[in-house]
Amino acid sequence: MTTALSVSKIAKQLGKKFPEAVIESGADSLLLKAESLLAVAEYLNTAPDLAFDYLNHVTATDYYDYFEVVYYLVSMKHNHGLVLKVRCYDRENPTLPSVVSLWRGADFQEREIYDLLGISFEGHPNLRRIVLWEGFEGHPLRKEFL
Amino acid sequence: MEIEEVYSRQEIDEAEGRQINELIARSQTPIPDPDEWLDEKLKRNVLLTSVDAILNWGRRSSMWPVFCFPACCAFELITTAASRFDISRFGMEIIRASPRQADLMITAGTLTWKMAPQVKRIYDQMAEPKWVIAMGACAISGGIFRSSYSVVPGYNRIIPVDVYLPGCPPRPEALLYAISMIHKKVARRSLIQEGK
Numbered sequence A: 001m002t003t004a005l006s007v008s009k010i011a012k013q014l015g016k017k018f019p020e021a022v023i024e025s026g027a028d029s030l031l032l033k034a035e036s037l038l039a040v041a042e043y044l045n046t047a048p049d050l051a052f053d054y055l056n057h058v059t060a061t062d063y064y065d066y067f068e069v070v071y072y073l074v075s076m077k078h079n080h081g082l083v084l085k086v087r088c089y090d091r092e093n094p095t096l097p098s099v100v101s102l103w104r105g106a107d108f109q110e111r112e113i114y115d116l117l118g119i120s121f122e123g124h125p126n127l128r129r130i131v132l133w134e135g136f137e138g139h140p141l142r143k144e145f146l
Numbered sequence B: 001m002e003i004e005e006v007y008s009r010q011e012i013d014e015a016e017g018r019q020i021n022e023l024i025a026r027s028q029t030p031i032p033d034p035d036e037w038l039d040e041k042l043k044r045n046v047l048l049t050s051v052d053a054i055l056n057w058g059r060r061s062s063m064w065p066v067f068c069f070p071a072c073c074a075f076e077l078i079t080t081a082a083s084r085f086d087i088s089r090f091g092m093e094i095i096r097a098s099p100r101q102a103d104l105m106i107t108a109g110t111l112t113w114k115m116a117p118q119v120k121r122i123y124d125q126m127a128e129p130k131w132v133i134a135m136g137a138c139a140i141s142g143g144i145f146r147s148s149y150s151v152v153p154g155y156n157r158i159i160p161v162d163v164y165l166p167g168c169p170p171r172p173e174a175l176l177y178a179i180s181m182i183h184k185k186v187a188r189r190s191l192i193q194e195g196k
Helices: A007-017 A037-046 A106-117 B002-006 B010-026 B046-061 B073-081 B116-125 B137-141 B172-187
Strands: A022-025 A030-032 A054-062 A067-075 A080-088 A095-097 A120-122 B104-108 B131-135 B163-165
Touching: A007 A022, A007 A030, A007 A037, A037 A080, A037 A095, A054 A106, A080 A095, A106 A120, B010 B116, B046 B172, B073 B104, B073 B131, B073 B172, B104 B116, B131 B137, B131 B172, B137 B163, B163 B172
Parallel strands: A030 A080, A095 A120, B104 B131, B131 B163
Antiparallel strands: A022 A030, A054 A067, A067 A080
């Protein structure tokens, strides 16, 4: 079974390399700054003792004040896992960096988040609607959608 | 990047979106149920009545359904087709993958607007005469998803429906009953109605 890594340990390790990146290290997840997401993700992907080579899935939630995007990472090599969270406070034009360049599996899921919540991912090679059709008005998983 | 080649082009997506939006705009009211079979018998003459009887017997004794299984009612349909309930008793054990060889569409499941143009296309490809069973709550009215932004509120927005079969999902016995209702309807069909 995949073991969940100790979040506080990783937060310490990240704090040395990216002093500003970690906002909060919760019981089971790491809340990151949106600007440093890509750099941290690349480090988690490439560092030999972490080696998160597999993105289990990406999802997002609307909490009225902000959108929270959640990344479930797994390392096939070391058989351990980690949960990353990023918040997006801009409701009009929410933007986050895309992690498709690191994990190809994020492709369709970032498109789904873009489709249903309207968060655009910068650097995504093909950011278009995936579930709904082109020309659909609005983003249905937003709380204000009726 | 080489992966761009596997993506569909923006224009294809936009064309699909336009097609769906036009279909939604066209389908705001339900299509009336076919009722010409309720005509009084006075219109029929003796010769046609006996020809009708043979033709209709042939038609209802081997109705071939077409694939239209967008959701979970499909499993009841599959059960009905399998050995325990066995729709081959009605001569309809062959479920056709091609709509051009089918007479009956059993709409087993929730239909989304994105799928609706395909279902309409399959229906249009079926040869006349053709019949439709709206199977399950979603097929009748959209069911619990009726107020959803993406679900068609009843197949009769898209295609004319002959028999409505309630249930969520209907049991195989109920589907067999609906099929026998279709048979009764076919038995009352007259040659005079052909071409209408």
